Amino acid sequence: MRRPTYSIESIGPKEAAVMLENNPHNRHLRPSWVAVLARRMKAGKWKETAEPIKFDGPGILLDGQHRLQAIITSGMTLEFIVVRGLNPDARFAMDTGAKRTGTDALVMDGFGGDARAVGAACNYLWRFLRYGGVNTDRAPDNEDIIQTFTEHPEIQESVEATKAARTKAIWGSHGLFAFCHYIFSRQDRDAADQFMAGLLSGIGLESSRDPIWILRDRLIHEATRQAKITTSYIAQLTFKAWAIWREGEERSQLRLRKRGEGIEKFPDIGPIPGISDKAELTW
Numbered sequence: 001m002r003r004p005t006y007s008i009e010s011i012g013p014k015e016a017a018v019m020l021e022n023n024p025h026n027r028h029l030r031p032s033w034v035a036v037l038a039r040r041m042k043a044g045k046w047k048e049t050a051e052p053i054k055f056d057g058p059g060i061l062l063d064g065q066h067r068l069q070a071i072i073t074s075g076m077t078l079e080f081i082v083v084r085g086l087n088p089d090a091r092f093a094m095d096t097g098a099k100r101t102g103t104d105a106l107v108m109d110g111f112g113g114d115a116r117a118v119g120a121a122c123n124y125l126w127r128f129l130r131y132g133g134v135n136t137d138r139a140p141d142n143e144d145i146i147q148t149f150t151e152h153p154e155i156q157e158s159v160e161a162t163k164a165a166r167t168k169a170i171w172g173s174h175g176l177f178a179f180c181h182y183i184f185s186r187q188d189r190d191a192a193d194q195f196m197a198g199l200l201s202g203i204g205l206e207s208s209r210d211p212i213w214i215l216r217d218r219l220i221h222e223a224t225r226q227a228k229i230t231t232s233y234i235a236q237l238t239f240k241a242w243a244i245w246r247e248g249e250e251r252s253q254l255r256l257r258k259r260g261e262g263i264e265k266f267p268d269i270g271p272i273p274g275i276s277d278k279a280e281l282t283w
Contacts, residue, residue, distance in 0.1 A: 004085040006052070012077035016068040019053065023061040029069060036141050037070035041078065045143060052081035056088040117159045120175020121182065122148040124235070125155065128179070129275070133266040135232030158182035161193055164200035171222035172234045180238045186272045188246075195242060209250035211241040218254065240267040 011019070040046050053064035061068075064080075071078065126140040126148045127133065140148065149155065158181040165174040177196065184192035197203040198212040205213045215237055222228050229237075236256055244251060246269075256264045 004083050007082050007084075008079055009082045010077055010079050011053070011068070011071055011082075013072045013075055016071040019055075019061060020065060020068050020072075022055075022059055023065055029065060032138065033066050034069045034073055035138070037066060038073040040141065040143070041070055041074040041076045046076075046078060048079065048081075052083040054086055055082070055084045056086050057084075058088075059084070060088065062086060062088075114156075114159050117174045117178055118149060118156055119145055120173060121155050121159060121178040122152070124176060124179035125152060125182065128183070133232060134176075134179075134235050135230065152182070154185075155179075155182045158185060158192075161185075162196055162200060164197075167200075168223065170200065170216060170219035171225075171228055172219055173231070176231055176235060177238075180235065180242070183239075183269075183272060183275065184242055186275055187270070191246065195245060199238070199241075207250065209252060211244040211249070211251055211254055214251060214254045215241040236264070236266055239269055240264075243267055243269045 009015070037046075053067065054062040056062055067080070122145045123140055124134045126144050127135075127138070129148075131138065155178065159174070159178040162174060162177040162181050165172065165177045177200065181192050181196050184195060194204065195212060198205050198210075199216050199219075202216060205216065207213060208217075218237070219234070233256070237254060240256065241254055244254075256267075
């Protein structure tokens, strides 16, 4: 029986294109993941993990199409381990392990706190910094999560300040509310604490026209519904309630304009120290 061969090869766009020519039965290509890999390659952040590009005996590509397409997209030339001569059935055993998440990355990087909530909060913050919202198909990779936390370590304090979100009394994740608290605390930490205490626990709420009251009531109701509002919509409502509350205004309802003139994307809450000057916001 012929054994597989192993080699280290420099692969550039031309070589990658040739390798991709014999790729008839692979899974569907995910352009968003190709974009992530290409961005990492162009930024000089690509790390060889010893995971090879794999071909079977007849030369059909079994594993590596996203990396090869990213080589073409980025225009870079990088070294990869290449394995040839595998059994064709080997494709069915590939990529069946548990994928490392942003939470795993934080733990492996030595973080000892609530890695799940911090990782989720950093995910939302990364999206917000680059796209001005949290609803986007472009997701951060694990290195992005680590870098975001490194640049914004105070987000751990926001995770601590929003622990009441774990009770699930209202609809929304701990990481999402920690992200909101972090953004709000850049404007006013004491006010952010007060706002979240009211929203998550009902502390200090007295009037049904208080925007925090209205938002909390909506999210309590959403927690009992089968068809719930999206994470992005929760974030937008929370930002809007924050802006209204800081102005000292009252409302009878809280909603976003999604049709017609004046469609609201992500509410503008004003300058955010340490954020607005870095973010590529699209309000």
